[in-house]
Amino acid sequence: MDTNSMTQTTRSPSNPRPMAVTGLSKSYGTVHVLDDINVTVAPGEFLCIVGPSGVGKTTLLRTLSGLIDLSAGEVRVGDDVLDGPIPDIGLVFQDYRGSLMPWMRTLENVAFPLRGKGIGKSERNAIAQKCLEDVGLGDAAHSYPWELSGGMQQRVAIARALAYDAHILLMDEPFGALDAQTRLGLEDLVLDLRKRLNISVIVVTHDIDEAVYLADRVVVLSGKPATVIDIVDVDLGNNRDQIKTKSDPRFVEYRNRVLKEIMR
Amino acid sequence: MSQNFSLKKAIKAQAEQWWLPVGLIILWWVASAGSTSFYFPPLNKIVAALIRDLASGLLLKHLAFSLTNMAIGLAYAIVLGVILGLFIGYFKTLRQATSPLLNFFRSIPIAAIVPIVIVAMGTGASPKIFIIGLACFWPILLNTIDGVRGVPPQMIETSRAFSIPLTLLFWRVLFMAALPQIMAGIRVAVSVALVLMVVSEFFGASQGIGFFISESKQHFAMVETWAGTLLVGILGYLLSALFLKIEAWLLSWYFQEARSAEPNATSSGS
Numbered sequence: 140m141d142t143n144s145m146t147q148t149t150r151s152p153s154n155p156r157p158m159a160v161t162g163l164s165k166s167y168g169t170v171h172v173l174d175d176i177n178v179t180v181a182p183g184e185f186l187c188i189v190g191p192s193g194v195g196k197t198t199l200l201r202t203l204s205g206l207i208d209l210s211a212g213e214v215r216v217g218d219d220v221l222d223g224p225i226p227d228i229g230l231v232f233q234d235y236r237g238s239l240m241p242w243m244r245t246l247e248n249v250a251f252p253l254r255g256k257g258i259g260k261s262e263r264n265a266i267a268q269k270c271l272e273d274v275g276l277g278d279a280a281h282s283y284p285w286e287l288s289g290g291m292q293q294r295v296a297i298a299r300a301l302a303y304d305a306h307i308l309l310m311d312e313p314f315g316a317l318d319a320q321t322r323l324g325l326e327d328l329v330l331d332l333r334k335r336l337n338i339s340v341i342v343v344t345h346d347i348d349e350a351v352y353l354a355d356r357v358v359v360l361s362g363k364p365a366t367v368i369d370i371v372d373v374d375l376g377n378n379r380d381q382i383k384t385k386s387d388p389r390f391v392e393y394r395n396r397v398l399k400e401i402m403r
Numbered sequence: 404m405s406q407n408f409s410l411k412k413a414i415k416a417q418a419e420q421w422w423l424p425v426g427l428i429i430l431w432w433v434a435s436a437g438s439t440s441f442y443f444p445p446l447n448k449i450v451a452a453l454i455r456d457l458a459s460g461l462l463l464k465h466l467a468f469s470l471t472n473m474a475i476g477l478a479y480a481i482v483l484g485v486i487l488g489l490f491i492g493y494f495k496t497l498r499q500a501t502s503p504l505l506n507f508f509r510s511i512p513i514a515a516i517v518p519i520v521i522v523a524m525g526t527g528a529s530p531k532i533f534i535i536g537l538a539c540f541w542p543i544l545l546n547t548i549d550g551v552r553g554v555p556p557q558m559i560e561t562s563r564a565f566s567i568p569l570t571l572l573f574w575r576v577l578f579m580a581a582l583p584q585i586m587a588g589i590r591v592a593v594s595v596a597l598v599l600m601v602v603s604e605f606f607g608a609s610q611g612i613g614f615f616i617s618e619s620k621q622h623f624a625m626v627e628t629w630a631g632t633l634l635v636g637i638l639g640y641l642l643s644a645l646f647l648k649i650e651a652w653l654l655s656w657y658f659q660e661a662r663s664a665e666p667n668a669t670s671s672g673s
Contacts (some may be wrong), residue, residue: 204564223566232566237557242579243657251575252565285660303565 488547
């Protein structure tokens with residue numbers, strides 16, 4: 140796959156670009172997984188994608204990241220058609236163990252993608268250190284990932300995406316492997332990062348409460364092949380709170396609406 | 404107090420490791436003492452000859468020749484085996500194309516081609532280096548291929564998502580992830596190298612430890628034959644001890660990670 144077809148010069152950190160998905164379909168052989176997906180993500184927007192397990196959420200996220208090709212339709216970032224991974228997009232996987240390199244200390248893990256961009260070592264490390272501080276891990280720079288807890292490792296993965304200078308963060312079930320308390324903390328961390336850095340975040344999750352709590356809009360996928368059956372505008376303001384927001388009657392309403400659609 | 408205790412523990416650990424080999428050496432020493440058998444001379448005579456020929460520099464000269472060949476052969480095998488292994492392991496088309504070939508060559512015992520190589524390449528150092536290199540190449544190549552194939556797909560996927568260039572992917576991701584298995588291959592290669600170092604000097608050689616052994620045997624100097632054999636054994640032990648040290652140093656992250664994962668049963672599999 141050609142990864143250089145979109146040059147870095149088309150954006151700068153101060154120039155976040157929208158992502159537009161039109162008519163996206165994906166088949167594996169004769170298995171039709173995704174059908175005619177249409178959605179846009181504005182700069183700074185928080186989008187959650189939910190759906191029953193096995194519906195193709197992860198496949199959708201992987202097509203949005205440029206890791207796998209589409210069968211039909213297109214994904215645009217700004218004016219450019221996506222045809223491979225690009226520097227605009229940072230990816231965070233569910234399995235932090237498999238995505239962090241155990242032979243690199245935390246700082247090097249975060250700085251590693253910058254090495255591929257040809258950035259010099261001291262600048263790399265300075266950026267990585269700053270991003271580790273952004274996720275509250277300024278002290279862990281010289282630890283190995285396996286010396287850290289699961290939640291901390293996932294924060295390292297987030298710092299790596301930030302260091303890469305992505306303004307669109309794609310996260311695949313990012314908190315699925317963490318315990319409940321860690322999970323809530325990381326949800327708030329990501330909300331806070333979005334606000335501070337004005338990045339767009341797209342999270343795939345099977346947890347409807349999480350989706351409604353985090354998102355400006357929730358995209359509900361369902362069916363075989365999966366289509367977008369609803370896009371819910373979540374009007375709960377910009378200052379979410381784990382207790383207050385989740386006991387808001389509107390939160391319950393949104394959640395029930397999505398739940399009904401998924402269970403239908 | 405605690406220092407005293409840990410010292411005791413260390414002594415105990417050493418004792419547990421050494422009682423059997425030391426016991427066997429003592430047994431050999433005692434049982435062979437005063438032996439008049441031509442083929443089984445007393446150990447004290449063997450050791451005396453070993454020390455004498457080491458001190459005179461004769462064995463050191465042979466040893467230097469042999470070890471140089473071994474080091475060069477092993478170095479070739481490591482460089483070529485690792486580089487080719489990384490490529491074959493990573494690119495599926497390359498793997499499919501080479502797999503019948505690899506399966507054929509890996510099953511030829513290299514010792515069997517020693518005579519041909521000597522005939523073809525003469526009696527200098529180069530046929531020895533070639534034989535050692537060829538023999539060491541296979542375990543390193545095959546282990547590297549396996550190691551690369553065992554790299555978690557997520558790591559490769561992550562590298563792709565962050566547009567890591569191919570050279571960096573090979574050197575900092577695939578090589579490092581496969582390193583534990585590569586080291587396992589090199590460990591096998593080191594012992595294979597020792598065997599072929601000796602065997603390759605049995606034919607058409609004028610120096611080397613293998614030459615010393617076969618030459619001594621030709622002259623019915625059984626004590627020297629034994630001394631050379633004993634030296635190869637000691638060499639093998641020292642090499643594997645050295646190798647373990649290098650491995651522990653290179654893979655410290657790997658052993659520590661394995662230890663850190665042990666008590667922690669929360670990992671979600673794979």
